[in-house]
Amino acid sequence: MNPAARSPFDLILRRARVEGRLTLTDIAIWGGVISQVTDHIDGEGESELDVGGSLVSPAFVQPHIHLDKVGTLPVLGRNASGTLAEAIEILHRIKRSSTAEDVAERAGVVIRQAVLSGTTRIRTHVDVDTVGGLNPLRGVMQAAKEHADLCDIQIVAFPQEGVVRDPGAAELMDAAMREGGDVVGGMPHWETDDESAREHIGICMQLAQRYDADIDMHVDETDDPGSRTLDMLIDATARNGWQGRVTAGHCCAMAAWSDDYAGAVIRRAAAAGLKFVTNPATNLLLQGRLDTEPRRRGLPRVKELLAAGLVVACGQDCVQDGFYPFGAADQLQVALILCHAAQLSVPAEIDAALASIRHSAAQIMGVRGYAIEPGCTADLVVLDSDDMHEALRLQANRRWVVRRGTIVAATSVTSTINRGTDRPVGG
Numbered sequence: 118m119n120p121a122a123r124s125p126f127d128l129i130l131r132r133a134r135v136e137g138r139l140t141l142t143d144i145a146i147w148g149g150v151i152s153q154v155t156d157h158i159d160g161e162g163e164s165e166l167d168v169g170g171s172l173v174s175p176a177f178v179q180p181h182i183h184l185d186k187v188g189t190l191p192v193l194g195r196n197a198s199g200t201l202a203e204a205i206e207i208l209h210r211i212k213r214s215s216t217a218e219d220v221a222e223r224a225g226v227v228i229r230q231a232v233l234s235g236t237t238r239i240r241t242h243v244d245v246d247t248v249g250g251l252n253p254l255r256g257v258m259q260a261a262k263e264h265a266d267l268c269d270i271q272i273v274a275f276p277q278e279g280v281v282r283d284p285g286a287a288e289l290m291d292a293a294m295r296e297g298g299d300v301v302g303g304m305p306h307w308e309t310d311d312e313s314a315r316e317h318i319g320i321c322m323q324l325a326q327r328y329d330a331d332i333d334m335h336v337d338e339t340d341d342p343g344s345r346t347l348d349m350l351i352d353a354t355a356r357n358g359w360q361g362r363v364t365a366g367h368c369c370a371m372a373a374w375s376d377d378y379a380g381a382v383i384r385r386a387a388a389a390g391l392k393f394v395t396n397p398a399t400n401l402l403l404q405g406r407l408d409t410e411p412r413r414r415g416l417p418r419v420k421e422l423l424a425a426g427l428v429v430a431c432g433q434d435c436v437q438d439g440f441y442p443f444g445a446a447d448q449l450q451v452a453l454i455l456c457h458a459a460q461l462s463v464p465a466e467i468d469a470a471l472a473s474i475r476h477s478a479a480q481i482m483g484v485r486g487y488a489i490e491p492g493c494t495a496d497l498v499v500l501d502s503d504d505m506h507e508a509l510r511l512q513a514n515r516r517w518v519v520r521r522g523t524i525v526a527a528t529s530v531t532s533t534i535n536r537g538t539d540r541p542v543g544g
């Protein structure tokens with residue numbers, strides 16, 4: 118290429134397999150945006166990457182994680198009983214003792230892990246309460262800034278200790294939204310009674326309206342069949358005209374509700390345009406602990422929500438904290454866990470599981486242009502596979518991760534079967 122003549126493309130991915138296209142495809146990117154997707158692009162890009170027939174997907178989206186808590190388990194000891202009560206006890210100790218720098222450092226490790234596994238957009242809930250004040254928020258904001266070249270991070274101001282039962286939390290929530298919160302969180306079921314739960318939702322709704330922000334609440338994260346905060350949130354959404362701007366996360370009590378009640382709530386949720394995030398890894402571990410067999414799975418009714426046409430995304434929730442000792446911030450792993458937890462096994466259901474970490478999660482984060490088409494943001498993951506279902510089954514390596522047209526991560530793994538020392542049989 119003539120060095121004086123700049124290529125019209127920053128990056129061209131050659132010989133990519135793209136879902137819905139029969140032939141291998143070149144993808145050209147300019148200015149962080151996909152500019153051409155066609156069988157062959159003439160000319161050269163400033164950079165070129167021959168992906169050799171590998172599948173290229175829009176990069177994964179993480180719609181629900183707690184970056185202020187990740188990696189805290191090794192710091193303050195294990196959850197010996199495995200219960201929510203002990204997890205909360207551990208959490209309070211950590212919140213009191215962590216500086217913003219501590220939070221930023223731990224969050225950074227997980228953000229980089231997420232990027233390596235193909236995620237370039239993260240929505241994180243961050244505790245805002247009178248225990249930790251605004252330290253968790255400032256720590257996660259610092260981590261987001263330090264990783265702004267790798268990943269978009271949306272922050273949900275999350276009143277983990279309640280609002281009514283934690284006097285001062287409402288004012289801190291307001292301060293958090295002023296300081297950099299993007300979305301108003303909530304956890305109404307954590308209040309002590311229904312009246313307080315309604316008040317909690319009302320306060321959060323007012324805050325969302327004051328800052329013109331979306332809402333993303335933790336809802337009914339309990340095994341209690343009497344937990345009714347999803348119903349209350351739907352009411353408040355419709356009453357305040359916030360349809361399409363509200364996400365309900367966890368929703369574990371749905372597993373304990375009667376079929377009739379669950380069906381009625383799902384219909385009302387659809388009418389109010391609610392979106393859902395299930396966090397199967399953490400909730401499979403935490404819910405139903407006090408049940409004898411048969412044991413509830415503690416998940417929302419994923420199949421029923423999908424059948425009602427609702428957006429259902431899937432989150433990691435926790436990585437190595439007092440609630441959950443595992444987690445790799447890997448959305449492909451989370452989607453596979455969802456398939457098992459919600460019994461998604463036929464092709465259309467597997468597609469829904471894959472959408473839960475891609476298109477549906479993108480909808481929850483309000484991402485526009487999430488596809489491999491001209492005009493869409495060039496956030497892509499190249500999978501070591503030629504088929505998306507196979508990539509899920511085999512947890513395919515993420516060969517390259519592209520963000521806004523720049524290759525930000527690469528993974529290379531070689532596996533070999535050896536029969537005897539002198540007879541390698543390839544891999």
Ligand SMILES: [Zn+2]
Pocket residue numbers: 181183242335366396434
């Ligand atoms: Zn959560």
